[in-house]
Amino acid sequence: MPETGPARPGRKPTTNPEVIEAAALRLFAEHGYAATTVDMIAAEAGTSRRTFFRWFDTKAGTLWREFDTEVANLSAQLAAVPQDVPAMAAVRRAVVAVNHYRAADVGELRARMTLIGSEPELAASAAVHYDAWERAVSDFVARRAGLAADSLYPLAVGRATLAACRAAFDRWIANADADLTVYLDAALAALADGFADAVLVAEPTGPRRRRRAPRR
Structure with missing residues (x-):
């Protein structure tokens, strides 16, 4: 208006x-x-x-402004979760919180996400925006674990969380039978055990390569 x-x-x-x-x-x-x-x-x-x-x-x-707002809201929600909440529980809570939509907005959201997922011309712009969403999660996990932002575990959590959420959106769009957050919560619950805080503690290292003795 x-x-x-x-x-x-x-x-x-x-x-x-x-x-x-x-x-x-x-x-x-x-x-x-x-x-x-x-x-x-x-x-x-x-x-x-x-x-x-x-x-x-x-x-x-015109398809991404609300998505970019969601990324900012997601970062704010993650920052507000108490420190004693496990990292994946915090991610799950924050993602569900920022995806509560009014009933009046659901039709537009469904149309927008359907178009984004089906239009090849949007693939490049989608990658940029999805990367920003993924980074919001991985940066949070890195801070929680005391790791560098480009460490393996934070990056794995960010990418896996994005994949789980995209799967949830796909099923929600296809089924149209429940609130979006029901799908998101179920998808993220499946990740929680695999990314427990106990494994988010250090960057793994492989065996050191033995140096060859110099030729005489």
Whole structure:
């Protein structure tokens, strides 16, 4: 909906990003992602190209703004979990917390995630955003374990957690029979035993290679 407040004389009210996102989703559903242009989205939203690019760098950006907000919220939720909560329990709690959606928003979320998962042209942008989500988890685990952010265990937890959540989203989209958090909670519960705090303590090292004796 248009932003509230009086508009300046001679100036049209600015369209907020939610209006542009909703317009983009409608057009993607009607015409397909590839056939939809920025001009079409701006016209559907009742705004200009200039306003569109004030909020989004590309048309793909209309699908990711909420996701990027979720990454920031996930980091905040993880930081707020008490230290005595095991790392994977903290991850599970935080992921479920940031994925509680209002009933009115579920249809749009389902449409957006379906498009992201089925449109090859979005693969590159998806990788960038999923990497940011993964890093939020792995950085948290690294801090908890006192390890470097690029150590094996934090990276493994981040990647495995992302994979579990994507599987949960896929089943939720396919089944449409339960709250998303039911699938997320079940998927993350399956990871908890394998990534218990006891194994998140050190970077594994392989056997040292023996040096050859110098030739005489």
